[in-house]
Every structure is written in C-alpha cells, then in structure tokens.
Amino acid sequence: MKEKVQKFGRALSSMVMPNISIFIAWGLITALFIPKGWLPNPTLNEIVAPMQRFLLPLLIAYSGGKMIYEHRGGIIGACFAIGIIAGTETPMFIGAMIAGPLGGYLMKKVDTLLDGHIPSGFEMLVNNFSAGILGAILACVGCLLIEPACVAITSALSYGVNWLVEHSLLPLTSILVEPAKILFLNNALNHGIFTPLGMEQVQETGKSIFFMIEANPGPGLGLLLAYFFFGKGEVKESSLSAMIIEFFGGIHEIYFPFVLMNPITLVGVILGGMSGVFINTLFHSGLVSAASPGSIIAILGMCAKDSYLGILLSILVAAAVSFAVNAILLKVFAKEGNLQEAQAKVNASKQASKGLAPAASSFVPADLKIVFACDAGMGSSAMGAANLTKKLKAAGIDITVPHSALNEVPLDTQIIVTQNSLVERAKARCPQAKIYPIQNFMASSEYDQIVHDLCGA
Template sequence: MSTATSSAQSLGFQEAMQKFGRFLSGMVLPNIGAFIAWGFLTALFIPTGWLPNEYLAQVGGPMSKWLIPLLLGYSGGAAVYKHRGGVVGTIATAGVIAGADIPMFLGAMIMGPLAGYLMKKFDAAIEDKIPTGFEMLVNNFSAGILGGVLAVLAFVGVGPVVLAANGVLRSGVEGIVAAGLLPLASVIIEPAKILFLNNAINHGVLSPLGIQQAEEFGKSMFFLLEANPGPGLGVLLAYWFFGKGMAKDSTPGAMIIHLLGGIHEIYFPYVLMKPVLLIAVIAGGMAGVATLQLLGGGLIAPSSPGSIIAVLAMTPKGAFIANMADFLVATVVSCAVASVFIKVSATEESGESLEEAKAAMQERKQRGQVAVSAVRISGSELTNIVYACDAGMGSSALGAASLRKKLRNAGYTHISVTNAAIGNIPKDAQIVVTHEKLAQRAMEDSPQAEHILVRNFTQNDVFEQIIARLSENKMDGVMAAGQSGSREKHVLDLTNIQLGLKSVSKEEAITAAGKALVKAGFVDEGYIEGMLKREADISTYVGKGIAIPHGEAAVKDTIRQSGIVVLQYPEGIKFGNDTAHILVGIAGKDNDHLSILANIAATMDECSDDELEKLYNTKDANVLYERFALAN
C-alpha cells in the first residue's frame, strides 16, 4: 500500500470519527441542562450528598432512568428527521429503557437516530402515494406503528445487547481497577476526545458505569476520567509559556472558555497543531487518574459540562482534596510534557499554522477559505445574523459572540447575532453562518437566508465579509447610476469562453484556466501556481458539475484586475469522485473574488438539470455568456 493511499485512508477514518463525534454532540449538548439538573439534585439529596433527604432524593432516579435517555432519543431522531424523527426516536427509546435496570444513555444514542432514519426512509417511499385527504391519518399511524415496532425490537433486542456490553465493560473496568491499571484508560480516552468522541465515551460508557458505582458507594471516579479539565489546561498553559505568535496570544481566552465554560473542544486544535502533544494529554490524564485512585476521589454525578465549576459542584463531602489534586496533578504533568515538545520545536507557531490546526479539529479535510458564500444583503437592511451548528452550542456560540462584539465595536449595534442548532434556525434569519460541511442542511432549514460557509467558527473572515457587503450596499445607488467605480461592467467577455475542450487531468484543466486568465490580462503567470496550490489544499468543485478554481491568498499581488474565464469540458474533468463539466477560473481584486464566488454559486443554484445539461454541451458561447455574465 502506497504512502498516499495509507494517508488517504487515515484521513477518511479521522473524518468519519469527527463526523460521528459531532453527531453525538448534537444529541448530548442540547440536553446538558437535564444532566445539570439531575446532577444538582443528586449532589444535594442522596445519603452522601450535601443536604441528605430520602424523600427528595427520589426525584433524581427517574431523571437518569427515563428523562435523560428520552431527551437523547428525541434529539437523535430530530437530528436525522426533525420533529417527526424525534417523536419516533423517543418512542423507540422508551422500549430500550423499559428493558433495562441501568440508565440507557447508549441505547438512546442508538435507537433515536435509527428510528429517525427509518421514519425518513418510510416517508420517502410512500411520498406522493397517499390518497388526498388521508395524509394526516397515514402520517400519524405510520409514526405510531413504526415507533411501536421499534420499541418492541429495542426491548427484546437492543436493550439486552447494550446490557451485555455494559456488563462486559463493567467487568473489564473492575478488573482494571482491581489490578491498579485504571490510569491506562487515558491512553484511549484522551486521543478519542480529540476525535470528538468525548460525548460517546463520557455519556455512553462512563456515566452509566459511574451511576451504578455511585449508587453503591456514593461517588464514582468514572465521572472524572473524561471530564477532568486538567490535561487540556496543561497544554494551553504550555503554549502560553513557550508558544509563539497567535498560538501563544490566543491561549488566555481559550483557557477561560475551557476551564470555566467546560468546552474542551477549544484545546483540541492546539493538540492537532502538534500531534505529538497527544503524549502530553495522555500523561496528564494518567497522572490525574492515578492521583484520584490513590486519594479516593470521585463525583456524585456526571460533570456537565466539564468545567472546574461543574466538577466542584458534583464533588461529595470528603472528596474535595482528592478531586482538586486530580485536576492540579493532571494540569502540571500535561503542561510539563507539552512544554518540552513546544520548546524544542523548530517551527514557530503562526496564525496560519493555528488556523490550519483549527480546521483539522473541526474536520480534517477542512483546509481552505470560505468554500461558497452568498452575502448579498441587498434590498433590505441587515438586522439578523445566526451562527448555526449541529447542537447550536459550543463553537457556534463562540463564533456568534465574537462577531457580535466586532460588529458592536464597529458601530453596528442594531444587528442581532445569535446562535442556533440546525433545525431550529429562526425563520427571520437574513444571514446564516455555518460550517461548509453542514451547508446543505443549513440551506434546507433556512432557504430564505443568505449563507456564509466557513471552515472554523471562531477564526474566519466573516466580519470582513459582512463589513465589505454593508459598504457595497451603500454604493448601490451610485453603481446603478452608471458609476462603476473600480469594477468593470462585466467580469466576463465572450472571448474568454472556451467550448468543447477535450478531457484532461484536473491539474491540466486548472492550468488551462490559469493561462486563460493570464491571456485575458487579469493576472500574472504566478497566479497559476497559486491556483494549483489552492486545489491541493481544498477542492474547488462546488457541485452541479461546476468547479471554480482560483488562487490562494499568497498570490493576491499577481492579480491585475477582477475577471473570470469559462472553460467547457463536455466529457468532464475528474475532481476526486466528482466530475466537473464547467470550470470558471476566477481572479478577484481585493475582495471581489468573494462576491464573484457568491454570485456564481447563487446563479448556478437556480439552474435546472436541463439547463445544466445545456451548459455542459452547448456549442454557442452566448449561452454560457448569458449565464455567467449575468451572475456578476
């Protein structure tokens, strides 16, 4: 197997794990309030709690057995098929709960999404086949029948399997504990967190085991194995002490978010920037667990989120010293190990390297600028911007807060910037900012809005795009009056359209587009190399048989003026698993490339399949001219 093939397979695995992890986060994060309520009541009223009360302690039991699994099941089903999927997911989850005597968090994470998926497939199969007037009847009965069938299957099938798996895990963990090897769990837990599997591990495996142990002993170490903020804080401290550039400057804010906010994802890119730092977080995790085991610490209930505040809130009487020692030892060891690697590194940290790592954290393939954006903001005043992600918390909340602050500092106090989960985007949202990999879902949920697609929620150029568009809108009246400013009337000329080209490799086609841009006087020769580097970094294929190759930021100075060229390949050019029939080579002076990209994307989105087929095969350059000249 070649190195390239091996790297590709590794990348694919990491992407799949990150996608899986984000989906799990979408189930867990919206329900953190329920975890907190349960943990709060448990910490107060159980026999070993701060205010022991046998009567009030009864409230917590149904929450862990029924409430939280049902919420997880609903969220999982809704993530797949909105409210209808959530309802069926809840019904199916009830079956898996009824057949178990332990909290079925993992069972809910299985049944919720599965039920939503099956409901979606069933509805697609009978679409347009329901007699008029019977839609509500069929919809209600199909949801009820499918939910009931899945509840029975969960009760007799999935529940026993999860119980058996839980028994195996519990026996294995008890064996590890008995052998004094529990610290080795960090070898699995810490790297898995970086792959966004923290919720799967913490709430799917460790929490159920911890609940069983806490019922017997009044506390459990399992609640702290993943939630301990020490290893992550140690890495951030090491960057603060010995890092350089943006990696150093950004750590104070990251530490506050991580330690007090409990958003562990904030430190993941710092580890990905130097994968060797996995050794640091593993060492910190192992040292902390060993300390916890030695001093007999633990929590009464899960720490959700994993902040030091939540950890202390869930600490039972007599375990404060042990739990704080666990946190401090993990922090010190992680920081010490990370400091060694950061100090001896010959590569200076820069804003760009951190940016690349943050892109890898969100999804390893996310390398590049805004893939496609459409921010026209014309015709009405901009008042409502929404950041949207899977769960509507965490990263999107940070992004919204950052943009809101920038806009207020710039004097745009009337613009509202909020965050929401995809599926709950307000209908009055004018602009939706979301991750490029979530674009389709976001656009389906808010077709009325313009969409900005980013690779990272907190480190991006969204603010600059918004300001540029707001400034452009102020010039609309002048432009309409015929004063074109620095722009030409059109960025496309008939002479820059090439038809019926023979299929070649992707690199050859991009080079041909670059040469056409050079010939048209839009760019210098050096721009071509920037186009090829951009493509190597992230595919410029945007769907519907269209690719929009353009140069990376490093070759901006080779652009003479804004313009585009259109190359038609009837037999297609392979862009990975996709085929492009139209290549639109783009050169954008200053920020013009953003509006060109936006306009092309918006225009192509309006094309029907027949219109696209015509564009792919026409022998009349005017057909392509009318489509792409009108787009800009």
C-alpha cells in the same frame, strides 16, 4: 475511516448534548438528597431513580429520533425506547441511543412508503395510526429483543471497565482520549461514551470517574501555561485569555489550535490526562453527573461529597504534569519558525484590517442571516458568536449572530462561521451559504476579516 468515526461520534453526542441541562438537574438532586448527599432527604431522594431510569433515556431517545425525522421521528424513538426501559431496572442509555435514531429512521421510511397513496381527507387518520401502529410494534420489539441485547452489551462494558480499574489501567484511556479531543471528538467522547458509562456507575456507587476523563481542564490549562511562559508575541498573549476560557468557561476547544501549532505538545497533554485519571483512581473520586462544559465551576457543582480533594488534586496534578512536559517540549522541539509564522499571519491580517477599517455600511441588510456553528452548538460556537457580534456592532452593523449545532443551521442561512474541520459539513448543510472557517476562537483578525468583507460588500 476517520470520517465515519467522527460521524458516529457526532450522532452519539447530538443525542445527549441537547439534554445536558437535565443531566445537571439530576446531578444536583443526587448530590443533595441521596443518603450520602449534602442534605439527605428520603422523600426527595425518590426523584433520583425515576429520572435516571425513565426521564433521561427517553429524552436521549427523543433527541435521536428528532435528529433523523423531526418531531415525528422523536416520539417514535421515545416509544421504542420505553419498551427497552420497561424490561430492566438498569438505566438503558445504550438502548435509548439505539432506539432513538432507529425509530426515527423507520418512521421516515413508513411515511415515504405511504406518500402519494393516502386518499384525500384521510391524511390525519392514516398519519396518526401509522405512527401509533409502528410505535406499538417497536415498543414490543424493544422489550422482547433489544433489551436483552442491551443488557448483554452493558454487562460486557461494565466487565471491561472493572477490569481496567482492577488492573490500574484506566489512565491509559488518555492515550486515545486526548488525541481524539484535538480532532474535535471531545463532545462525542464525553457525552456519547463516558456519560452513559458514568450513569451506570453512579447507580452502583453514587459517583463516577468517567465524568472526569474528558472533562478535566488540567491538561489544557498546563499546555496554555507553557505557552504563556515560553511562547512569544501573539501566541503568548492569546494563551492568557485562553486559560481563563478553558478553566472557568470550560471550552476545551480553545486550546486545540495551540496543540496543532506544535503537535509534539500532544505528548504533554496525554501525560497530563493520564496523571489526572491516576489521581482520581487513587482517591476513588468522581462526579455525580456530567460536568458540561468542563469548567471548574461545573465540576465542583457535580462533585460527589467525598471527592473534592481527589478531584481538585486531579486537576492540579494534570495541569502541573502537562505544563512541565510541554515547557520542555516547547524549549527543545518547538520550531521557532512555526511561532513566527503564526505571528506573521496574525499581524498581516491585522494590518490589512487596519488599512481598510470597517465602518457602518448601508450595504449590509438588517435581515442578513449569519450563524456561528459548531458540532454541538453550545461551547465554542456560543463564544465565537458573542465575539463576532461585538465586532459587528463596533463596526456599526446591528446584527446579533446566533450560535447553533451544525446539523440544525437554518437552510436559508447566508453566512456560516465554523471551525476549519467542519467546513465540508457546513457546505453540505447550506450549499448556497458563504463559509468562513475559524482556526483560533480568540484571534480577532479572523473576525475582523469577516467584518471587513461585509462592510466592503
């Protein structure tokens, strides 16, 4: 069940994440030029609605179709989506998430049926017309059948959201959100669920609280502060650099290992998240678009004009509650052996790497393909790839490690570095590749082991 939920979540986030920069572009235009924006401009305000109604859903649908069947699946997914979009004034993000993968899948099936049955010389004709006919059919089906169903789903979701808001129950979402984040479903939650809901709310009110439910860096910051003041050794040292990355870099994955080290701290993180949501509900504050990554810089950039006080307070209160609760939990419930064991493992690995210090090696081929992969191919993998590249160059190995979404890792990759929870997916993607699991993105010893293995090969 857990695996199916993760797979579904990955599919949702994989459609939104590649297009997040365009969501930010739309958010900036909205924040600046709508009637309640910083620089109201009736002409430039005309850009807002077409981007929200057409551009963003079509990009999502294209990404969903491409995920299933490359470019050919992408264009059919987008054609399917335009039929859904054309039938309503409501931005059809849910419809686009249905149309994209389904259109790509159907195009793939059609090509499979035609494979081996096309007369020589007629390949281009058949390929173009098969895609054109399927696209036309799906656009009509989308307009007549899928669009009414999506409108009903959207209305039901809106009713449910309004009910939670009216009964002051929205903070309870943190009970599900925070544990799901620790299971690396953060991108799936933020971009697969909260972003579409937020975009619907923006159309009505010009801002949305949903963009801050997962993105708020306060709960993680509070946890890391608790570890900084009450942790010891390597854990204490790692927490300081992790705080900077969490708050300014917006990479939430950096604090997940700290929760897993003492799972009781999840209580503090949940209460911190609930506090942040409560403050935003109290102040009616929100963002105009998705803040990705969840950095204070991105959040302030996407903040609605009238929401700065509420947003800043929600981060501060979330951090304070998380810190206070986790400080008590670490003092009372944290097993000292856990911290000592973590330190021992780090120190042992460090000593081993010192005893076999890597040096420039002619055994490492210049064309060696190493990829640092994560679920979305952006936040944690970008940071990990930069750290590993620095380690390799310091050892005299002139290789730049790229970062990638796991489902886009080149099939001829020889070494994949990824999170512990993604090892099986990495093996399925590239069975021949050597997999290095990473638990702590800041633990230099884990990167040192990779460098040592390469130099000792």
